[in-house]
Amino acid sequence: MTSPSAVREISKMSSVSVVIPCYNYGHFLEQAVASVLDDQGDLDVRVLIIDDASPDGSGEVARAIAAREARVEAIVHTTNIGHLATYNEGLLGWAEGDYSVLLSADDRVTPGALKRSSELLDAHPEVGFAYGNVLWFQDGESLPRPRTRRAQWSIWDGRVWLERRFRHGRSGINSPEVVVRTSLQKAVGGYDPRLPHLGDTQMWLRMAARADVGYLRGVDQAYYRRHPHNMSAAYTPLMTLQDDVLAFESVLEECGDRLEDPAHLSDLIRRKVAWEALLTAARAYDHGRTEDTPVEELMAFAVDCWPRARSLPIYRTLQLRRAIGARAMPYLRPLLLPAVVARKAESWWLGLPAMRPLLSAATWARSR
Template sequence: MNSVDVVVPCYRYGHLLPHCVNSILSQEDVEVRVLIIDDASGDGSADVARELAAADPRVEAREHTENKRHIATFNEGVLEWAEAPLTLLISADDELNAGALRRATELMDANPSVAFCYGHAPRWEVQNPRPQLRQGAWRPIVYDGHSWIKGRFDAASNPVFSPTVVVRTDLQKKVGGYNPKMLHTSDLEMWLKLALYGDVGFVSGADQGVFRVHESNMSSDYYDHDLGLKDLQMRSLTFEEILTNHGDLLPDVPELDRLFRRRLAKEALLRAGRAYDRGNGGTQAVDELVTFARDTCEDAQRLPEWGTLQLRKAVGPRVAPLLSPLVLTAVGRKLRQRGRDQRLIDEGV
């Protein structure tokens, strides 16, 4: 029977901790050990962890005397404690679906080249009813590691649902822990590092867990007030770090660099454009998004999104919301074509 060590970092989620731990202990056809690490919550969460440990010998509880924050807590579990062949790191506010670990371990047993596998975890807006999780038939999908990495650079985003990721423990220790420089993208950097050394598995057809979305989610601060600029900056830093520190393991560094820069610049310009659509154009936050796009991608001003943004700016923040996005797209397309024609003339082509 396969063994999986499960690390559950907890900070003030004591009220949710039993749901998370029970979803782990109820997994069938696998042996599990659980380590709950309370990061000095100070609200009784550590007491809940100790109660869970006392009720089941498979559960161990630790309590930090001072808050070490999430990265140090993650690394304590996955690097210092985990020793089973496979490791899962799951936040105390998330849960596994029934059969999740059986599916993951079956996939990895059948495909020794797989460095880690993941699956879908529906987002649960806690003010809404709990989503119905898919069970039953599923199929394994295995992606070549380097091809998967290229897809991530092309999309410049993280498609991996962290509560579902099962990692080979020996490889986890080889690549090291989570990077404290990556405040909320340390998981993305970890998946990229792991994929440098193996293939990536995906459980298709059945949900592997559920991801709670609530006000105290760690990532929520990165999407308010600045129109998502911090999020874009952290993703850019993550991809830059991979190319700087691990470029010797990748065959196409210049292309990967071009892909992520172009994608992030496009996204920044789109966010700026949406601000104009909402009547919030001309603000410092919008200016900073545009600056980010230009600093990130040297061809930012040739992107389609640049032309449509300039149109929005020309008509002003009061008029832009009244214009249909379809109209803006059509007009922007004409402006881009006019610009291309002018460049051809200027270049003597």
């Protein structure tokens, strides 16, 4: 018989719903599932594997795992519905835990990652999601050793965190390292079908417009696997930049009434994306890749995205390279500053003004 004290302990246990979408990644499933069920402390973890009609037998692997592990369920689609619809099926239709995790079948979480994030979210009900550092590794190589002790917390005002993301044009998140408060996920809704590549970036921004953001410092929270079939490999730089604008601007359309100055945020992201487009074109000259880089399209996109793009130093850097020409650049390159210097200058411009409000708004929690 369970003792009263044990019942009280069980009642305090946080619950985590882990959704693992899978398409032709059945050979990774065992590792992904084991990472969320093993070495995660006293959490009530439940897993749903959703195979999206994989032709490689991944569905049978999912069913086999669910048959032997009571904490795992499996859904196998007979028709492919796409990865975003699969995400929404699991997160909105199935997840019932206090917290939710979306874990690609080719990624993993580190030992104790779910417990560390749950502790932060338990202690700070104003925080909508928590994340930490990700370790990247090449498929077929050994996993790097993760840092799993002495986590400290940073709690950021969601709107301050969001503005910094607009300033940098990146969410700074890969995805497997995030643990979300399920009630917030349900309130925000599902992934946007217009953004098959950057739906996750848009999701974190939508959440930050509604809640604060937690970060676990000094620890590694997940592994991100690099291999030729990563979805990002199918996108050209121009396609990614176009999606960047859509992802960030769509957040302003949806959440503008929650933000102090949407016009300022729009200007920040458009300036940043225009800069990136021009930098990509300039680096094509530096690396002899003008034949396979759409330089003219990138320039036109930059000016259309942010009409003041011609005033940027990187625009003059690019114009100089165009005047020299692709054939002469290899000979004159030693006499010119590389385009990457422009990236460092941009990082300096972006970083200094943004750090002050970020640091003033941060709450540094005690070491855990």
